[in-house]
Amino acid sequence: MYKKTPLESWILGKITGNPGDPAGLTRSMIEEYQIRKLKETLALATEKSPFYQRRLGRGAVEKVRSFKDFQQLPFTTTGDLSRNPLQMLCVSQDSINRVVTLNSSGTTGQPKRVFFTAGDQELTRDFFHHGMSTLVEPGDRVLILLPGALPGSVGDLLADGLRRMQVVPVPHGLVQNPETVLEIMAKERVDSLVGIPTQVLALAYHERAEQEKDKICLKNVLLSTDHVPAVLAKHLQEAWGCRVFNHYGMTEMGLGGGVECEALAGYHLREADLLFEVVDPESGEVLPEGEEGEVVFTTLTRQGMPLIRYRTGDLARFIPEPCPCGTVLMRLSPVKDRVKGRIPLTGGGFLSMSLLDEALFAVKGVTNFKASLCTDNNRDRLEITVQVAGKVPGNITALIEQALFSIPVIINNIRKGKLILAPIGVEPLKELWPPQKRVIRDQRDKK
């Protein structure tokens, strides 16, 4: 039996004021609450934000009586966040506690900016506190391998959330040198860690002296910010005998969005703070439950910069079947790809990072890779450079080629004479590549 996600009683408490309410939580309670909060958010945005006044019109609140009405409203995009960030504010700039600037992949090239009040940041701390109680308990010691130097950064808010449940945070920041981090893990006796998938994998592969090995005893790993291929989670489980949980979030969501329960079967969502939809990325129509599309969310409790129907660019689907943990909360499937991350190949079919991830991380020792496509005599040429650590097999390049050939779209394109592989680049791990959005760089000639 799995423990029910603690997010359920947390959300019950946020809706009724009593997390132990014996009547429990139902879908209709959640939906009634969400509609009420949607209207409050629309009222706030159309009253205070010049951007939303223009985008939605002043009468938007009166027009929205149901989710169906709400689904007719226009989207907010990353382009809006880079062009109009100040116009989206619903409070004076004095009330803003933190501004996050993000590089935008949008056409404007301008960075996106996201603003949070102290109250908005408190919502995130509260989510981290209750979300983390899925996996850790009082007395545990959690290493945080996420940026945390600045007040209000993800690592800082997570540390605050953990302290609230008598868990000891061990803030570190991103991994640069695996040996240093493993030393800290042993010295600080950490039993759980939170980090970025490829960075944590590099730790698991790092070779240590025999007498150092049993000094680390890890119960739980929580991975965030990137797709987690099943093979990567398996390597971590093998290396440490730990459980591996996934978290879904992005800065725009207020850092946290959802976290898996013990059943490890999709994210349970932060439904009292965020309303999620899955839409057709082309038409923008809301898709029937269970179909894969683009994840869109609306903030329900944000005061500084509420976002209405914000397009994340992530592809996922709601899982209609009930979760084995027995919660009434929705489940979202793990995000594998981005809408723009599926690259059409010249000979047909699509190549994506998640396909490469599953194939390449299956090769022992591969901790990360870069992939790009260019044009070579009217064919696509795929270039792969891998970063490797630990005991690497002597025939690593052959193993990587084999792994690539196991991907149907690659072998089909090669057989058609429309794709060639460049010689595989192999870099030993000295220092980890700085984590960035992992995408296939498409540098082909545009016709």
Ligand SMILES: [Zn+2]
């Ligand atoms: Zn569950």
